[in-house]
Amino acid sequence: MSRFLRTAVLVLAALLFAVPLVSSGVFGFSLPTTGWTLDPLLGAVQNSQFRDQLLASLTLALLTTLAALALLIPTLLHLHLRLPQALPVAEALSVLPMVVPAVALVNGANLTFRATVPGFLTSMYSLVPFYVVLTLPLVYRSLDAGFRAIDLRTLVQASTSLGAGPIRTLLRVVLPNLRAAMLTASLLSVTLVLGEYALATLLLHNTYPVFLAQTGQDSPHAAAALAVLTLLGTWLLLSAFSLAGRRPRTGATT
Amino acid sequence: MTSTPVQLQEVVKQFSGRTVLESIDLNVHGGELLALLGPSGCGKTTALRIIAGFERADAGRVLIGGRDVSRVPASRRGVGIVFQAYSLFPHLSAEQNVAYGLAVRGLPRRERRKRAGELLELVGLAEHGAKFPHQLSGGQQQRVALARAFAVEPSVLLLDEPLSALDAFVRQQLREEIRRVQREVGTTTVLVTHDQEEALSMADRVAVMHQGRFAQIGTPSEIYRTPASSFVASFVGVVNRVPATINSNGRVGVLGAELTTSSAHRGEATALLRPEDLQIQPDPEGRALVTGTTLRGAITSIEVTWQDTPVRVDVPTGTATRFSAGDRVRITPAVDNVLVEKEAAA
Ligand SMILES: Nc1ncnc2c1ncn2[C@@H]1O[C@H](COP(=O)(O)OP(=O)(O)OP(=O)(O)O)[C@@H](O)[C@H]1O
Ligand SMILES: [Mg+2]
Numbered sequence: 001m002s003r004f005l006r007t008a009v010l011v012l013a014a015l016l017f018a019v020p021l022v023s024s025g026v027f028g029f030s031l032p033t034t035g036w037t038l039d040p041l042l043g044a045v046q047n048s049q050f051r052d053q054l055l056a057s058l059t060l061a062l063l064t065t066l067a068a069l070a071l072l073i074p075t076l077l078h079l080h081l082r083l084p085q086a087l088p089v090a091e092a093l094s095v096l097p098m099v100v101p102a103v104a105l106v107n108g109a110n111l112t113f114r115a116t117v118p119g120f121l122t123s124m125y126s127l128v129p130f131y132v133v134l135t136l137p138l139v140y141r142s143l144d145a146g147f148r149a150i151d152l153r154t155l156v157q158a159s160t161s162l163g164a165g166p167i168r169t170l171l172r173v174v175l176p177n178l179r180a181a182m183l184t185a186s187l188l189s190v191t192l193v194l195g196e197y198a199l200a201t202l203l204l205h206n207t208y209p210v211f212l213a214q215t216g217q218d219s220p221h222a223a224a225a226l227a228v229l230t231l232l233g234t235w236l237l238l239s240a241f242s243l244a245g246r247r248p249r250t251g252a253t254t
Numbered sequence: 255m256t257s258t259p260v261q262l263q264e265v266v267k268q269f270s271g272r273t274v275l276e277s278i279d280l281n282v283h284g285g286e287l288l289a290l291l292g293p294s295g296c297g298k299t300t301a302l303r304i305i306a307g308f309e310r311a312d313a314g315r316v317l318i319g320g321r322d323v324s325r326v327p328a329s330r331r332g333v334g335i336v337f338q339a340y341s342l343f344p345h346l347s348a349e350q351n352v353a354y355g356l357a358v359r360g361l362p363r364r365e366r367r368k369r370a371g372e373l374l375e376l377v378g379l380a381e382h383g384a385k386f387p388h389q390l391s392g393g394q395q396q397r398v399a400l401a402r403a404f405a406v407e408p409s410v411l412l413l414d415e416p417l418s419a420l421d422a423f424v425r426q427q428l429r430e431e432i433r434r435v436q437r438e439v440g441t442t443t444v445l446v447t448h449d450q451e452e453a454l455s456m457a458d459r460v461a462v463m464h465q466g467r468f469a470q471i472g473t474p475s476e477i478y479r480t481p482a483s484s485f486v487a488s489f490v491g492v493v494n495r496v497p498a499t500i501n502s503n504g505r506v507g508v509l510g511a512e513l514t515t516s517s518a519h520r521g522e523a524t525a526l527l528r529p530e531d532l533q534i535q536p537d538p539e540g541r542a543l544v545t546g547t548t549l550r551g552a553i554t555s556i557e558v559t560w561q562d563t564p565v566r567v568d569v570p571t572g573t574a575t576r577f578s579a580g581d582r583v584r585i586t587p588a589v590d591n592v593l594v595e596k597e598a599a600a
Contacts, residue, residue: 151339157308158341158399160328162355162406172354176345 021228028225041229044215044222049206056124057208061193064131065186068139071132073182076140077174080147081156087144094140097133102198105130109203124205131196135189142188146181187241191234258320259284259442260305260410265314267300274300276466277314282410287436287443289453292463293489298446301463302412305444307331319409334403334441338415340395342387348374348398349383355406373401376435393424400432404439411436411443417452429456450490454478462486484595487526494532494565498525498594506592509560509585510541515592524595525587529555529568533586536576540584544577558583 030036044050079087109130113120120126155177159169175182197209212230216223260282267275274297282288290298303309305316307328315322323331342351352370361369374383377397387395396416403411413432417425433456436443447453453460454474461471462485469489470482481487488495498508500520506513508525509532517523534542534556542558542565554574556567567585569577577583 150344151341154337154339154341155343157306157328158335158337158343158402159354160308161306161331161333161335162402163329163332163358164354165329168358173343177343179345 021231024224025228028221028223028228031221038225040219040221041225044219044226047215049211053206053211054208056206057194060124060127060131060207061190063125063128064135064193065189067128067132068135068189069143069182069185072136072139072143072185073175073178076143076147077152077170080152091140091144095137097136102134103202105133106199106202121203124207127199127203127205127207130199130203131189131193134196134199135192138188138192139185142185143178143181146178146184149181150177183241183244187238190237194230194234258282259318260444261315261317261320262301262305263315263317265301265304265311265316267297267304267309268312274466275304275311278466278468280461280468280471282442282444283459284442285440286458287433287445287456289457289460290444290446290463291450291453291460291490292448294448296463297466298448298463299414302335302414302444302446305410306333306335306412332406332409334406334408334411336396336399336403336411336413336416338418340387340392340399340419342390342395342398342402344387347384347386348379348390351387351398352383352402352405355402359406369405370401373405374398376404376438377401377431391424392420393428396420396428397431400435404435404441408441411441413443413445415446415448418447418449425452432456454490460490462489464489480591481526481593484524484526484593487593492529492566493526494529494563495595496525496527496560496563496565498523498592500594506594508592509565509587511587513587513589513592515594517594519594519596526593526595527565527587527589529566531587531589532565532567533588534558534567534569534577535584535586536581537584538582540582542583542585544579544581544583546579547574547577549574556583558585560585 028041029038031039075090079090109121113126152174155173156169159173164172195209196207197213200207200210201213208230212223212226215226258281260280262278262280264277264279265275266273266277278301280301290301292298300309304311305318307323307326311324316324318331318333342348343354346354349367349370352373353366356366356369371380371383374380377400379394379397379401382390382394382398387398390398399416416432417428420428429452432445445453445456454477457474459472460474460477462469462477464485470477470486472480472482477486477490481490484493487493496508498506500506500515500517500523502520504515504517504520506515506523506525508527513525530553542560544556544558545564546557548555548557549571550568552571553568554571556569556574556577558565558567565585
C-alpha cells in the first residue's frame, strides 16, 4: 500500500514537472501549419542580439560569481578563524538582500549614482555589484556550510606548524576542502544571474533574460523553444558541477 | 648537549582578564618526553599553544633551542604538532599528508615520496600510503599525523592529548608506539594529557599542572612516590585521606600506628596513604571492618572502614579471596614518610 502510494506520488510529481516542460517543447518546436520545425528557434538564434545578450549574461554570471567568492571566502575565513562570535550577526546580515525588493534597490541606486557618478549605471558591468548583493544570501550560506563541515582551525594550524605560510595554506588546504561548497555557491550564483530579469530591464541593460522576454512578445514559439533549451542547458551545467564536486578521490596517488 | 630545546620563562597568559597561566617556568631537556599532566582547564593546551606559536604570552619568554621565539610566527618555529582532533588534510592521501611539510620545504617530488614512505613505515602504515583519511581508522589517522609531524624533523614535537579520541585498546597500543618512535627518532617531546596513567607510563618526566601553575615537576616515580603536595598525591594515583595527629616530636599517629613525616605541621591533620601502602590481615579482634571488594584485574581493592573513615587497600587479586564483606581485619600503614595535609579530614 505505502509502496503504491509512494509510486503514485512520484508519478504525479513527475507529471506536474514534465507536462509544462513537454508542452513548452511541443509548442516551441512545432507550428500549426508545418508541424515539427526548428524555424522559430533558428529565427531567434540568428538574431544578432541572441549571441550578444547570451554572452553578456554569461559574462555577468562569471564576474558575479568570481566577485562573490572573492568577497565572501576571505570574510568567512576571517570570521571562522578570528571572530566566531560574530558569525550569527554576519549570517543575519547576509539575508538582508532577500527582504529588499529589486525595485527598491534600483530606485535607490538610480538616485544615488545618477547624482554622483552618472556614467556608472550606463555600463552593463554596473549590474555586477547588484548581482553580488542579490546572490549574497545563497553564496554566503553555501560557503558557510562548507566552512562548518571542516575543522578549519585545526587544519590551518596543522598546515602552519608544518611551515606553510598563509597563502599556501589557503591555496593548498582551505580551498581544496571548500571545493564542493564553492561549486554549490557558484552554481546558485550562475543560475540566479542567468535568470535575472527585473534589475536588468529596470536599469536598461540587454541581458539574456531580457532577450527571452522580448522574443516572447514577437515570437512565442521561439521563446518557448529557447526556454526549454535554457532549462536543459542549466541542467547540464548543474550535473557537470555536481559531478565535478563528487569526483571520486580513491586511488589517487602523489 | 647544546642549549635546552624548550624553555618557558615566567610565562603569563590571560584570557579576558582571567589568568590561565600564572608565570610558569619550564625546561624541557633534549630528547626527553615530558608530560604536562593536569585536570581539565588547568592551562595545558594553552601552554602548548604558546610554545607552538598559536597563542602569544602576555608576559615572559619562550625559548626554542636557546633562541627567544616570542616574535617568531608559528610557521617558522620548527615545532611539530599532533592534535587531539583528527587533523589530517582530508583531500590528501596518507602519503601526501606526510609529504606536505616536505613540499613546503621545497623537496623534489621523488625525495618527498621516498621520505614519506619511510615515515609511514616507521609508524607501521607502509601499506596504507594511498588511502585517504576517511578510509583510515582513528588510530591510523593519528599515526599518520605523527609521521607527518616527524617528517619535517621538528626540533620539538608537541602532542595535545593525541590519544583521547581513541578506545582503550588502541590507546594502549599507540602509547607504546609513540614512545618507541619518539625514542628511535630522539625528538624532544611535550605530551599534554589529563590521564595520569598515560603520563606515568610514557614520560621521562612529568610536570603536574594545577590552576595555571606547576605543582611538581619530576620523574614519574618521584611524582608518584614523593608527591610535593596533597593535590599531586590525589591527582596522580589514588590516596586515602585518613585523620591523623602529629605530636611535638613529629611522629604521626594514624590508623593506630606511629609513623614519621617531614611535615613541620603539628596537631590534627590528614594523612595521605596510597591503597598499596597499607597492609591488611584477617583479624577477628581488628578495628577495621571490610565493607566490600572490587576486582580491578591484577589487583583487588578491599574497601574497609576504620573508625567511620572509608579506606581502600589494594592487594594482589590472588590473595583477595581471604577477605569478604563483614570480616574484621587489621590494617597497617607501611611507609617511611607520610604526606600530611594541615586540615583535618572531613
Ligand atoms: N581562546 C580562549 N579564549 C578564552 N578562554 C580560553 C581560551 N582558550 C582557553 N581558555 C580558557 O583557559 C583555561 C585553560 O584552557 P586550556 O585549554 O589550556 O585547558 P586544558 O588544561 O588544556 O584543559 P583540557 O584538559 O580540558 O583540554 C580554560 O578555563 C579555558 O576556558
Ligand atoms: Mg586541552
